[in-house]
Amino acid sequence: MNKKIWILTLFPEYFKPLLECGISGQAFRGERSESVKFEINFVNIRDYSTTKYRSVDDSPFGGGPGMVMRADILRDALIKGVVDAGAYNGLDKLHVIYTSPRGRVWNNKVAREFGTEVLSHPEKDIVFICGRYEGVDERFLLKYVNEFYSVGDFVLTGGELAVMTMLDSAVRFVPGILGNKLSSEYDSFEDGMIEYPQYTKPQEFEGMPVPEVLLSGHHKKIEEWQKEQKKLMTQKLRPDLLPK
Numbered sequence: 341m342n343k344k345i346w347i348l349t350l351f352p353e354y355f356k357p358l359l360e361c362g363i364s365g366q367a368f369r370g371e372r373s374e375s376v377k378f379e380i381n382f383v384n385i386r387d388y389s390t391t392k393y394r395s396v397d398d399s400p401f402g403g404g405p406g407m408v409m410r411a412d413i414l415r416d417a418l419i420k421g422v423v424d425a426g427a428y429n430g431l432d433k434l435h436v437i438y439t440s441p442r443g444r445v446w447n448n449k450v451a452r453e454f455g456t457e458v459l460s461h462p463e464k465d466i467v468f469i470c471g472r473y474e475g476v477d478e479r480f481l482l483k484y485v486n487e488f489y490s491v492g493d494f495v496l497t498g499g500e501l502a503v504m505t506m507l508d509s510a511v512r513f514v515p516g517i518l519g520n521k522l523s524s525e526y527d528s529f530e531d532g533m534i535e536y537p538q539y540t541k542p543q544e545f546e547g548m549p550v551p552e553v554l555l556s557g558h559h560k561k562i563e564e565w566q567k568e569q570k571k572l573m574t575q576k577l578r579p580d581l582l583p584k
């Protein structure tokens with residue numbers, strides 16, 4: 341299955357590492373999975389400006405600090421840059437997402453859902469709108485956006501890092517992307533706890549040995565130790581994750 345992702349941004353260069361490095365790079369270059377072949381396309385919002393100085397924003401009606409991205413320019417970037425350029429028959433086959441502090445808060449559960457349902461969904465391609473300045477004219481959001489996501493209760497200077505965070509954490513759940521199918525199941529948050537501590541060579545580091553049980557070769561005991569460590573680490577470091 342082919343899955344196109346369109347990213348509307350003022351800074352396409354922000355995404356270079358996502359596309360060039362590691363597992364996400366291979367995944368989004370379409371090299372990682374046979375079941376889902378990704379193709380990422382960038383639309384520079386500034387290319388759709390109609391003003392002399394190629395601006396895409398203007399001051400807010402009613403006053404207030406900062407500038408707001410114009411609805412008409414974003415609409416043109418979406419319709420001409422995605423719908424027309426991608427030869428879509430309207431917006432029906434596109435799922436338009438705006439990242440914003442007002443959105444559904446992203447976490448591992450949402451990332452899994454997004455990876456298995458939205459990224460692996462054969463029907464629709466995805467469009468991300470990356471906000472900048474003070475955000476986007478409400479009328480564009482009302483008319484064209486299907487879903488809103490926030491990556492946390494803080495304010496970024498732009499939506500690019502939010503989109504990369506979403507894509508990087510969700511693509512791990514797309515079938516065929518991770519080499520070892522089990523590795524996402526063993527990662528933090530999967531069973532409501534953080535991961536147990538990990539060790540590798542050398543066997544002793546600055547006077548600290550590796551816990552004996554891990555060298556025992558006794559799989560059941562190792563598993564019990566790992567389970568126990570998960571609980572202890574979660575109680576100590578992330579007690580908020582445990583049931584009240």
Ligand SMILES: C[S@@+](CC[C@H](N)C(=O)[O-])C[C@H]1O[C@@H](n2cnc3c(N)ncnc32)[C@H](O)[C@@H]1O
Pocket residue numbers: 438439440441442469470471472473474475476489490491492493494495496497498499500502
């Ligand atoms: C400086 S922020 C605008 C913040 C906006 N004035 C507010 O108070 O909610 C610029 C852009 O960064 C993105 N952004 C900021 N924080 C975000 C977050 N926590 N999650 C997702 N996107 C965020 C949004 O696209 C936003 O339009």
